Amino acid sequence: MIEFVNVKKSFGNYLVLEDFSLKIETGEIFGLLGLADSGKTTVVKLLMGLQSPDEGTIMIDDMEAGSGVRRLKRRLGYVPQVLGRYPKMEVFEYLQFFASCYHMEDSKIRSRIHMLMELADISSWENSPMEVLPKAVFQKLSLVRAMLHEPKILVLDEPMVSMDIRTATEIKGMLLDYAEQGKSIFMTGSSLSDFSDLCTHLAFLHQGKVIRKGSVSTIFREVSEQNPIVIQVEGRRTDILSLLKEDKKVKSISLKENEIHIRFKGNAREEAELLRRIVDAGICLHSFYREAGSMENILGKEAKDERSIISYE
Ligand SMILES: Nc1ncnc2c1ncn2[C@@H]1O[C@H](COP(=O)(O)OP(=O)(O)OP(=O)(O)O)[C@@H](O)[C@H]1O
Structure with missing residues (x-):
C-alpha cells in the first residue's frame, strides 16, 4: 500500500504539489495522469525518497518514503524517465551489477537475468555494449532492471513516452503479468489512452491536487457522459x-x-x-x-x- 497524505512540495516560490493525497492499494495498477509540468515526476521522486515533502507524509506499507533506504529499495523497483547509460558496459554485465546492488543471492542472479531477458525478448542483446542498443531494447531493459529483485511495487515515470506501438504492447504485457503475481504498479503519464487498457485505477493531477480518482471503468463512464x-x-x-x-x-x-x-x-x-x-x-x-x-x-x-x-x- 502507498499513501500520500496532504503532501505539499514547492521549489523556491513555485508550488508544485498542494495538499496532494492519494492511496494506492496492494495489487492495483495505478496510473497518475497529468499535463506536462503538472508535477508527476515530483510525485514519483517523493515516493522514491529522492526528494522530501515540505509538508505531509508518504507511506509505503509501514515505512515512510526516504527512510530505511535499504529495506525500501528491496520493496521498490524504479523506472525513471531518464536512465543513466553506461555505453561500454555489456547488457548482462549491467544487469548483474544492479542485481548485486540489490543484494541478490549470487546463485539466483544468472537465472533471474536470463528469465527476464527472455520475457522481454531481448536475450540476443546479452553480450552487446549498451551504446549499440536500439531505443526499444533499452526501454525494455529499463523495465527488466527494475524487476530484477522482484520488488513488491514497480514505479514507472512516464513509461509510454515516445514508445512505438509494438514495444508499448510488449511492456504492457509484462506489467500485466507482473501485477498478476500480486504486485502493485504505480506509473505516471499524460495520455488517457495509453493507460485505459492497462490500469485498474486512475487519478488526475491538476494544479497540484488530485482532481479525480477511481477505478478505470468508473472514470471512463463519467468521462464519456460528458x-x-x-x-x-x-x-x-x-x-x-x-x-x-x-x-x-x-x-x-x-x-x-x-x-x-x-x-x-x-x-x-x-x-x-x-x-x-x-x-x-x-x-x-x-x-x-x-x-x-x-x-x-x-x-x-x-x-x-x-x-x-x-x-x-
Ligand atoms: N528540482 C527542481 N527545481 C526547480 N523546479 C523544479 C524542480 N523539479 C521540478 N521543478 C518544476 O516543477 C514543475 C513540475 O515538474 P515535474 O517534472 O514534476 O512535472 P511533470 O508533470 O513530470 O512534467 P513532464 O510531463 O514535463 O515530465 C515544473 O515546472 C518543473 O520545472
Whole structure:
C-alpha cells in the first residue's frame, strides 16, 4: 500500500504539489495522469525518497518514503524517465551489477537475468555494449532492471513516452503479468489512452491536487457522459432539432457539416431513451454515438449546466 497524505512540495516560490493525497492499494495498477509540468515526476521522486515533502507524509506499507533506504529499495523497483547509460558496459554485465546492488543471492542472479531477458525478448542483446542498443531494447531493459529483485511495487515515470506501438504492447504485457503475481504498479503519464487498457485505477493531477480518482471503468463512464453525442440523420434536420430542443437533458446543440453534436446530461439509460424517442418519431438515423473520452474532458472543461441551443436551420 502507498499513501500520500496532504503532501505539499514547492521549489523556491513555485508550488508544485498542494495538499496532494492519494492511496494506492496492494495489487492495483495505478496510473497518475497529468499535463506536462503538472508535477508527476515530483510525485514519483517523493515516493522514491529522492526528494522530501515540505509538508505531509508518504507511506509505503509501514515505512515512510526516504527512510530505511535499504529495506525500501528491496520493496521498490524504479523506472525513471531518464536512465543513466553506461555505453561500454555489456547488457548482462549491467544487469548483474544492479542485481548485486540489490543484494541478490549470487546463485539466483544468472537465472533471474536470463528469465527476464527472455520475457522481454531481448536475450540476443546479452553480450552487446549498451551504446549499440536500439531505443526499444533499452526501454525494455529499463523495465527488466527494475524487476530484477522482484520488488513488491514497480514505479514507472512516464513509461509510454515516445514508445512505438509494438514495444508499448510488449511492456504492457509484462506489467500485466507482473501485477498478476500480486504486485502493485504505480506509473505516471499524460495520455488517457495509453493507460485505459492497462490500469485498474486512475487519478488526475491538476494544479497540484488530485482532481479525480477511481477505478478505470468508473472514470471512463463519467468521462464519456460528458462527451458530446454525435447524430447523423437522413434528409432535413428540422424534426430532430425540434425534438432535441424539447429535451431538458440536451444542454447544447451545434451543427458541424452533416453532424449534429449535442451535450447530453444523462446516464446510459437516459441516452438510450433519447435514441428510442428519435426512432419512434420516424426520424431516419445514420448514426448516434458518444465521442470517446479524453484528458481534456477531465482536466479542462467540466460540462456547464446552462443550455445553449444553437441551430442554423
Ligand atoms: N528540482 C527542481 N527545481 C526547480 N523546479 C523544479 C524542480 N523539479 C521540478 N521543478 C518544476 O516543477 C514543475 C513540475 O515538474 P515535474 O517534472 O514534476 O512535472 P511533470 O508533470 O513530470 O512534467 P513532464 O510531463 O514535463 O515530465 C515544473 O515546472 C518543473 O520545472
